[in-house]
Amino acid sequence: MSFAALIEEEARLIILRTLADQPDNRLNSSLLRDDLANRWAINKQRDWVHLQLDWLAEMGAVKATRIETVVIAELTTRGLDHVERRTVIPGVKKPSPAAV
Secondary structure, eight states: OOHHHHHHHHHHHHHHHHHHTSTTSEEEHHHHHHHHHHHHOOOOOHHHHHHHHHHHHHTTSEEEEEETTEEEEEEOHHHHHHHTTSSOOTTSOOOOOOOO
């Protein structure tokens, strides 16, 4: 697997986890981009984040709604099931077991 593919899988998991941490399971692409860059050192353009959100939407892990130049991402049940290790979405890094 290429390094770029590893970064994509990691970023997709981070996006799902970040959405799961929100009170309403939603966040916009600008804030997701900032989180990826500032907390996780995945410094990519917002268009790249949009591509990841589109991919996650195709997999049924998020609902992506475009509003002008921003995408609002909302976690779906399938996305939450991946974060909580009840299912696996190929192309998204598998979450580590929760610390005991």
